[in-house]
Amino acid sequence: MGRTPCCDKSGLKKGPWTPEEDQKLIDYIQKHGHGSWRTLPKNAGLARCGKSCRLRWTNYLRPDIKRGRFSFEEEETIIQLHSILGNKWSAIAARLPGRTDNEIKNYWNSHIKKRLIRMGIDPVTHTSLLNASLCNPTLLNLCGLLGLHPLIKTELMRISTNILASQSQSPSLVNQSIQGQQYLPHDAQAQQHLELFQNQQLQNQTLLNAPFPDGGQFQEAADTNLWHDIVISDTHLMNVTGVDNNNLEASIPGLVSDSFCISGNNSQNYNLASILSTPASSSDNMISSPPSTYMNSNTEDERDSSCSDIYDFQIPDLLDVSDYM
């Protein structure tokens, strides 16, 4: 298919836009609409290519653009949508009014991605980076090195054993499920997950407002079944975002029943699918006490520290485990 340059490059300005150029573009579009982007620069008296004008308008000058920091809810939405849609920034932006795909992409790359990595979550698959270690006998010693709670260690071992057993019994099922859920989702699946996600959003609102179960300290929580919920969510071997429990169980009965079995009574108060899909946010919701502390946090640091508390507990700073990731 033939393709010519979007414009005659000679004599056209590149680089940052001046306020005068912005004003010309705004004035023209307000009067005439953008029409054909190719002819717009000439008509508007701009020495830019149409592509540059379109980008400037859609990413910066459009009146309905919301500027400023991303709210917690927006960030939560981005993470969840990304787990469903992948790097479909325009699709994600379509569900975040006032935000552009470029802005979301930048925010993902500069903030969310790094935070997820720091918290031990693979930003591509939305699964724990420890997954790989569970399949590696050498790395299984990591639990010991980290001084994890003995019960947690036991459960981690049990889950990994279940996974391996499931894989040997029905590898195709497991592979199919992992390929389908963890990596680039099929369009149909993505759509299905999206619909489920939208329903889930409503439930999440309830979850966000739910108080910490017993109002106690984190260490207390670590000794309850709630801790198991958190650990399982972080060490879950598949991305189950937006997948209802029945579907998941149909794929890997052993794993799911085990995981859910050890969730304990407290889990009944939560939307487990949501928790599993976004460990970061789930830990926020449950560990932050009171929840409003986090919700009102505006600075990156506050948000970051709040998000990473639980992971700091699991992986002491003095131990550099980045080599294992």
Add this chain to the structure above:
DNA sequence: AAAGATTCCAACCGCAAGATT
């Protein structure tokens, strides 16, 4: 205070796909 390192984000680039000729 200065130099170097890092972060952040606006803008650019190339590609793909749909529309038009």
Add this chain to the structure above:
DNA sequence: GAATCTTGCGGTTGGAATCTT
């Protein structure tokens, strides 16, 4: 049906701002 045009998308980059030493 082929060639060309137009638009939109995702990945990448350059440089200003900020942080660290």
